[in-house]
Amino acid sequence: MFTNVSTLRRMSINSRPNFYDVLISGGGMIGSSMALALGKSPLFTDRKIALVEAGPKKVRKNDSEQYSNRVSAINPSSKRLFHELGVWKRFRRYQTVKDMRVWGSYTADTINYAQGSDSDDDIAYIIENDEIVDAVMEELNGCSNVDVFYKSNLNKVDMGPKSVNVQINSEQSCECKLLIGADGANSQVRKIMDTNYLSYGYDQTAIVATLNIMEKQNNTAWQRFLPTGPIALLPLNSTTCSLVWSTSHDEAKVLLSLTPHGFVDAINNAFNSKPVEDGTVTFLKNLLPSFSSHPKFLNECPQVIREIESSRAAFPLGFGHATNYVKPNVALIGDSAHRVHPLAGQGVNLGFRDVENLTKSLSQGLQSGRELSEYAILKQYEQLSQRANLPIMIAIDLIYRVYTSNIGLVRALGSLGIHLTETVAPIKMTMRQVASS
Numbered sequence: 001m002f003t004n005v006s007t008l009r010r011m012s013i014n015s016r017p018n019f020y021d022v023l024i025s026g027g028g029m030i031g032s033s034m035a036l037a038l039g040k041s042p043l044f045t046d047r048k049i050a051l052v053e054a055g056p057k058k059v060r061k062n063d064s065e066q067y068s069n070r071v072s073a074i075n076p077s078s079k080r081l082f083h084e085l086g087v088w089k090r091f092r093r094y095q096t097v098k099d100m101r102v103w104g105s106y107t108a109d110t111i112n113y114a115q116g117s118d119s120d121d122d123i124a125y126i127i128e129n130d131e132i133v134d135a136v137m138e139e140l141n142g143c144s145n146v147d148v149f150y151k152s153n154l155n156k157v158d159m160g161p162k163s164v165n166v167q168i169n170s171e172q173s174c175e176c177k178l179l180i181g182a183d184g185a186n187s188q189v190r191k192i193m194d195t196n197y198l199s200y201g202y203d204q205t206a207i208v209a210t211l212n213i214m215e216k217q218n219n220t221a222w223q224r225f226l227p228t229g230p231i232a233l234l235p236l237n238s239t240t241c242s243l244v245w246s247t248s249h250d251e252a253k254v255l256l257s258l259t260p261h262g263f264v265d266a267i268n269n270a271f272n273s274k275p276v277e278d279g280t281v282t283f284l285k286n287l288l289p290s291f292s293s294h295p296k297f298l299n300e301c302p303q304v305i306r307e308i309e310s311s312r313a314a315f316p317l318g319f320g321h322a323t324n325y326v327k328p329n330v331a332l333i334g335d336s337a338h339r340v341h342p343l344a345g346q347g348v349n350l351g352f353r354d355v356e357n358l359t360k361s362l363s364q365g366l367q368s369g370r371e372l373s374e375y376a377i378l379k380q381y382e383q384l385s386q387r388a389n390l391p392i393m394i395a396i397d398l399i400y401r402v403y404t405s406n407i408g409l410v411r412a413l414g415s416l417g418i419h420l421t422e423t424v425a426p427i428k429m430t431m432r433q434v435a436s437s
């Protein structure tokens with residue numbers, strides 16, 4: 001049998017050996033949540049599900065351990081999913097974001113999401129990626145219809161007309177009705193599916209790190225659009241923040257080579273430096289009197305960074321979208337289907353929406369007596385998810401292009417966008433809803 005089976009299949013499930021109704025490749029945040037959503041569904045009680053993860057089983061951190069430098073801003077929709085799946089109660093540490101401040105390089109105008117909003121709703125929750133996977137896997141232990149295989153890779157995949165045959169770790173074959181690819185941006189399942197994949201690099205690297213800050217109430221997320229890309233601070237607790245600094249590959253190399261002290265100075269400077277003089281922005285300001293009549297200055301500086309707590313890590317950034325999320329007997333979810341710039345903190349949230357949509361489509365199919373792998377059911381999932389994902393992906397790409405543009409007028413429009421968002425209440429409300437839905 002495969003290596004490291006973490007859960008014993010319930011003996012009452014009487015079926016063919018090495019057969020699974022659903023096999024999920026990739027046990028990251030999205031694949032593990034998909035396994036849990038199906039594992040907990042009453043419609044899947046007598047179905048067999050396999051979760052195949054290339055990496056090893058991780059030991060859960062204890063509360064006092066240093067924060068990981070990989071965190072995600074989780075939006076309230078994803079929180080609802082975690083509640084439904086019984087995962088939310090298992091999170092041992094996270095920080096609620098109540099406000100978000102966004103500003104650029106060319107003016108001090110700032111979008112202040114909490115100000116002027118009569119909504120008490122949380123904007124997001126900052127949670128370590130490992131904490132999410134650990135909590136999901138802990139809950140998954142209670143699902144006896146799910147087998148989890150660690151240190152396991154799909155080696156060979158044969159798509160048949162009614163099922164898929166897979167070989168795992170070159171030693172074991174099994175058959176499944178539905179293969180779900182949750183194996184990330186370089187998805188092997190997507191390659192096997194042979195679907196068109198629109199992708200391009202952003203010529204940017206994101207540097208992440210955990211930072212120690214001067215102690216204070218810390219439930220605001222800060223993001224500044226620098227000419228080379230956005231820098232963001234996400235709150236973790238009263239003395240800790242997570243950094244995501246997206247910049248050119250060259251500047252990233254320099255930042256990675258700085259001493260810890262030099263790196264901290266660079267971050268403080270990136271957040272606190274004065275607006276850059278720009279002829280086109282000034283021209284536009286003078287053209288539109290209202291643009292400068294109520295200047296919004298940053299009434300409070302972001303956290304003062306004291307030191308780096310973790311190592312720095314770097315990730316090349318890109319955009320990717322599979323034209324088809326499904327083919328007969330196969331479906332893609334999460335980053336295997338779509339990849340976005342982290343500037344809006346939406347990537348994994350889109351993936352959680354895929355989990356909801358695929359679970360819904362498969363459940364409706366089973367309820368109407370249809371086969372799990374039926375193409376029409378999978379197509380329904382694809383439509384639901386693409387309709388939800390594409391507008392958000394396009395908006396994120398556009399924001400990236402506006403704020404890193406070399407064209408003065410485009411840069412000026414970006415500054416105008418921040419000003420309008422702050423001053424025109426309906427735009428701000430819409431932006432807040434998008435950020436938190």
Ligand SMILES: Cc1cc2nc3c(=O)[nH]c(=O)nc-3n(C[C@H](O)[C@H](O)[C@H](O)COP(=O)(O)OP(=O)(O)OC[C@H]3O[C@@H](n4cnc5c(N)ncnc54)[C@H](O)[C@@H]3O)c2cc1C
Nearest residue numbers: 026028029030054072073183184334335345346347348349
């Ligand atoms: C710097 C940065 C910051 C980000 N911040 C945010 C944020 O604040 N909010 C947000 O919503 N999103 C954010 N994202 C995006 C988010 O990290 C991704 O969308 C998310 O990790 C995708 O999860 P996934 O499970 O689909 O894929 P992955 O996290 O890539 O997981 C894929 C899993 O599949 C496994 N695997 C791969 N190949 C195989 C194989 N052949 N067989 C078996 N297993 C395999 C891997 O080991 C891994 O466990 C950020 C991304 C970056 C780079």
